[in-house]
Amino acid sequence: MSGIIEAKSLVKTYRRGREEIHALRNVDFHVNEGEFVSIIGPSGSGKTALLNVLGCLDSPTSGSLRLNGTETWGLKESKLVKVRRENIGFVFQQFYLMPTLTARENIELPLLFSKKNRNKSRIDDVLRMVGLSDRGDHLPSQLSGGEMQRVAIGRALINDPRIILADEPTGNLDSVTSQMIFELFRELNRKGLTMVIVTHNLDLARQAQKMYTLRDGQIVGCDDMACISGRSDIEVQQVAV
Amino acid sequence: MNFLTLAAKNLLRRRGRTFLTVLGVAIAITVLFSLLSLNSGYEKELNREMGSLGVHILAVPKGCPYEAASLILHGGVIPKYLTATDLKNVSSIDGIGLATPMLMQQFIRQDAKTGKDVPHVVFGIKIDEVRELKPWWKVQGRFFDDNETNVMLVGRGLADKENLTVGSILPAGPFKNFTIIGILERTGDQDDQFHFVPLAEAQRVFNKTGMLTTIAVKVKDLSQIEKVSVDMEKIPDIQVVTMTQIMGTIMNLAGSARSLLLTVIIIALIISAFGIINTLLMSVNERTREFGMMKAIGASGLDIGKMVLAETVFITLVGGLIGTTAAIVGSSLIEGFVKSMLPFAPRGSMVTLNPELIGFALAFSVVLGLICGLYPAFISSRLSPMEAIRGGVE
Numbered sequence: 001m002s003g004i005i006e007a008k009s010l011v012k013t014y015r016r017g018r019e020e021i022h023a024l025r026n027v028d029f030h031v032n033e034g035e036f037v038s039i040i041g042p043s044g045s046g047k048t049a050l051l052n053v054l055g056c057l058d059s060p061t062s063g064s065l066r067l068n069g070t071e072t073w074g075l076k077e078s079k080l081v082k083v084r085r086e087n088i089g090f091v092f093q094q095f096y097l098m099p100t101l102t103a104r105e106n107i108e109l110p111l112l113f114s115k116k117n118r119n120k121s122r123i124d125d126v127l128r129m130v131g132l133s134d135r136g137d138h139l140p141s142q143l144s145g146g147e148m149q150r151v152a153i154g155r156a157l158i159n160d161p162r163i164i165l166a167d168e169p170t171g172n173l174d175s176v177t178s179q180m181i182f183e184l185f186r187e188l189n190r191k192g193l194t195m196v197i198v199t200h201n202l203d204l205a206r207q208a209q210k211m212y213t214l215r216d217g218q219i220v221g222c223d224d225m226a227c228i229s230g231r232s233d234i235e236v237q238q239v240a241v
Numbered sequence: 242m243n244f245l246t247l248a249a250k251n252l253l254r255r256r257g258r259t260f261l262t263v264l265g266v267a268i269a270i271t272v273l274f275s276l277l278s279l280n281s282g283y284e285k286e287l288n289r290e291m292g293s294l295g296v297h298i299l300a301v302p303k304g305c306p307y308e309a310a311s312l313i314l315h316g317g318v319i320p321k322y323l324t325a326t327d328l329k330n331v332s333s334i335d336g337i338g339l340a341t342p343m344l345m346q347q348f349i350r351q352d353a354k355t356g357k358d359v360p361h362v363v364f365g366i367k368i369d370e371v372r373e374l375k376p377w378w379k380v381q382g383r384f385f386d387d388n389e390t391n392v393m394l395v396g397r398g399l400a401d402k403e404n405l406t407v408g409s410i411l412p413a414g415p416f417k418n419f420t421i422i423g424i425l426e427r428t429g430d431q432d433d434q435f436h437f438v439p440l441a442e443a444q445r446v447f448n449k450t451g452m453l454t455t456i457a458v459k460v461k462d463l464s465q466i467e468k469v470s471v472d473m474e475k476i477p478d479i480q481v482v483t484m485t486q487i488m489g490t491i492m493n494l495a496g497s498a499r500s501l502l503l504t505v506i507i508i509a510l511i512i513s514a515f516g517i518i519n520t521l522l523m524s525v526n527e528r529t530r531e532f533g534m535m536k537a538i539g540a541s542g543l544d545i546g547k548m549v550l551a552e553t554v555f556i557t558l559v560g561g562l563i564g565t566t567a568a569i570v571g572s573s574l575i576e577g578f579v580k581s582m583l584p585f586a587p588r589g590s591m592v593t594l595n596p597e598l599i600g601f602a603l604a605f606s607v608v609l610g611l612i613c614g615l616y617p618a619f620i621s622s623r624l625s626p627m628e629a630i631r632g633g634v635e
Contacts, residue, residue: 010323057537058627077625078541083541096534105242112242113540155538 004162004194005031005054010063012217020193023049025217030051031196031210033162036189038205039198041214047198048167051087054081055088055165068162085114089156093168095148097140097155103127103147114159130154130184132210146177150236153184163194165183170201182207201218248551255524259556262520266560267567270511272506274568274602275575278594280499291310296374297463298470299476299482300331300340322452327479334472336465341370342453344443350414361399363416363436366442375432382407382423387439391474393419398433400424415446417580466590514613521617529624536626546622553614554607561606565599 001051023046026163029095031037041047052058053065056072059080065072072080097106107126127136130150140148149169156164166185170178182204189195199205213221252259302321306426325342332340344365352359368384385392393416394404400421409421419438427433444450466483475479525532532545568575572594 052627055537057533058625081536081539081541084537091598092534092537094530096530098250098531100254101242101247108242109247109535110538112244112247113535113538113544160541163532 003030004035004068005029005196006035006064006066007054007145008064010050010053010065011061012046012053012058013061023055024063025117027063027217027219029054029212029219031163031194031195034179034184034189034192035196035210035214036208037197037210038208039196039212039214040174040200040202040205043212046217047214049071049217051165051167051196051198055090056084057090085159087162089159089164090159091149091152091156091164091166091169093171095140095152096173097151098146099140101153102139102199103132103138103143103154106151107158110155110159116159126154126157129157129188144177145173146180149173149181150184153181157158157188161193163196164188166195166197168198168200170199178204186204242529244547245555248548248555251548252552252555258520258524262517262556263560265513265516265564266557266609267564269506269510269566269609270561270602271571271575273605274565275572276499276502276506277601278572278598279576281595281598283499287500295591296457297460297466299484299486299487300327300458300473300476300479302477303453303480321450322454323456323479324453325451328453328456328475331458331473331479333614334469336460336469336472337458337567338460338461339370339373341367341374341457343455343457344440344447344449344452345454346443346447346449347387348415360557361414361436362434363438365440366437366614367440368437371437373417373426374457377428378432379426379428380423384423385439387441387601388437390442391419392422392438392442393436394423394425395421396425396433396435397427399435401626410511477634510609514609517553517556517610517613520614521549521614522620524552525549525617525621528621532621533626536624542622542624543626546618549618549621550611550614553617554610557606557610557613560604561603561609564606565602568602569594586612601633 003128007029009025010024010027010029011022014021025051027046029050039047039050049058053060054067056065056067056075060073067083070083070204072083075083098109101109104127108123124133125138125205127133128155132147132150132154135143135147138147145153149172153164153169156166162184164185169185170181173181178201185195185197186207195208197205197208207209209224209225212219212223213223300323302323304321323342328340328342331337346363346365347360348363349358350361351357367387369387372378373382380394385394393411395403405421405424407421407424411419411421412416416436416438425432425437438446444452444519458469458473460466466485470481470483473479532540535545536542
């Protein structure tokens with residue numbers, strides 16, 4: 001089955017002075033359309049590097065990446081912008097909301113760049129989808145952490161992407177709010193969106209359909225959670241990770 | 242929401258810094274607009290003032306003609322004199338329409354209110370001939386006859402300042418007991434500040450019988466000015482100054498002063514431009530993560546560059562508007578300052594406020610913004626999204 005994300009032999013090497021940092025070493029990664037995938041691993045394992053390469057924010061040193069059937073390796077930045085706009089919605093740990101824009105305007109922002117029709121009802125729909133119908137006119141400073149992350153998710157959804165890439169989306173939230181945000185992701189996934197989430201939170205990661213484990217820039221495990229649900233041996237192995 | 246509202250909101254995040262940058266631009270534009278408006282106003286007013294003399298050529302005693310001309314224009318006194326023979330010789334030259342003698346003197350009178358000594362300029366004139374030179378002269382009361390005694394005309398400005406009315410008698414000075422029989426209607430030039438008496442009376446009061454300070458000449462045909470002035474130069478003891486020469490000299494002197502002012506303004510604009518670039522670069526450096534996020538949510542390098550450029554143009558346009566408004570509102574203050582720096586300043590208002598000038602000042606501020614914003618916009622547009630999100634600057 002051809003996936004919406006097909007990465008083969010991805011290598012990402014950073015240079016810091018004389019030192020070479022191998023963030024990704026021959027990573028193969030496959031996500032089917034509509035799948036909910038989580039990526040876990042210790043700090044420095046290459047989770048964020050992988051997500052950034054998958055989202056075309058960073059180019060791999062070598063390897064191949066096909067997004068929705070388009071080979072992205074070697075594409076110019078102008079083409080990558082188009083790929084990002086049409087396929088990907090990003091959610092960050094720090095939310096990165098514009099402090100002078102209201103929730104509604106923050107959600108609207110990507111439409112300004114994609115030159116898509118900025119009709120009010122579309123923004124209202126997204127606000128409703130993320131549960132912020134009555135908070136649209138509030139500035140980020142007037143919102144809680146969970147609400148800010150909902151705005152960021154709304155912003156990721158506004159361009160109708162095929163894939164949502166989320167980097168530690170619950171890293172700044174308490175456990176209850178984290179669970180609520182994850183519920184929102186699951187709901188979006190049920191509506192057909194492909195989700196790839198990097199997290200440190202094992203409990204949340206286990207709620208995905210597939211869980212990749214990264215260590216030292218390599219995938220050391222890929223677990224189909226639907227099959228292993230309830231198996232204590234897997235849980236023990238992952239806690240060790 | 243569009244790029245402009247986004248740029249405006251971004252600027253409002255750093256109100257203090259935005260305010261200071263706008264202020265820098267506003268000051269530069271105020272100075273630029275003032276100089277440009279005064280520059281065109283200066284030439285216009287000088288031409289008007291020269292025209293108001295109604296004279297094409299001045300004959301003055303030999304000496305420095307420009308010093309003499311400047312003194313005449315300021316109502317000063319020339320310490321040398323022409324004679325009736327000179328007048329006769331001048332009048333006999335071909336092409337002269339009118340040659341009228343004048344004696345210009347000063348007297349000092351104590352100001353009734355302040356108690357300070359104030360110089361007064363008095364012209365001894367042949368009234369019919371001067372009225373021919375200045376057909377726009379109108380009088381409240383009446384003009385004097387050349388053979389009348391103890392009569393005087395005063396300019397409107399002087400009358401208002403000294404509280405003089407038709408029928409007033411001057412209480413002190415060499416013209417004590419002279420009756421003011423007429424007040425000239427406001428002309429807007431130096432005549433508003435002068436006393437005018439019959440020539441013979443001026444010569445009598447100042448004990449300068451037969452002496453003249455200048456002969457004002459009007460030619461029949463303007464194209465003959467050069468020929469007539471060459472003929473006049475042949476008369477001994479006479480120095481000829483044409484109005485074109487005076488204008489040229491004054492404009493040259495004023496040109497030097499204006500070059501100095503222009504240099505100051507260019508330096509001010511350069512400093513202002515670097516200030517704007519510095520502010521924007523600081524702002525770009527502080528916002529690399531934000532730009533990275535924008536790229537991640539679909540912004541292209543061009544979009545980011547456009548936003549930074551829009552912010553710059555916003556700053557300079559607002560600065561330009563404030564600067565132009567400040568220049569218009571404070572034009573009298575600025576005019577006073579500039580007048581004090583010029584070697585010859587016309588008495589009338591030099592400020593001209595035409596729409597083209599306002600348009601130019603605003604367009605200039607936008608161009609300044611575009612130039613200043615280009616480099617920061619280029620830098621920000623080239624940030625790689627990944628580096629930007631990490632907070633690094635390329």
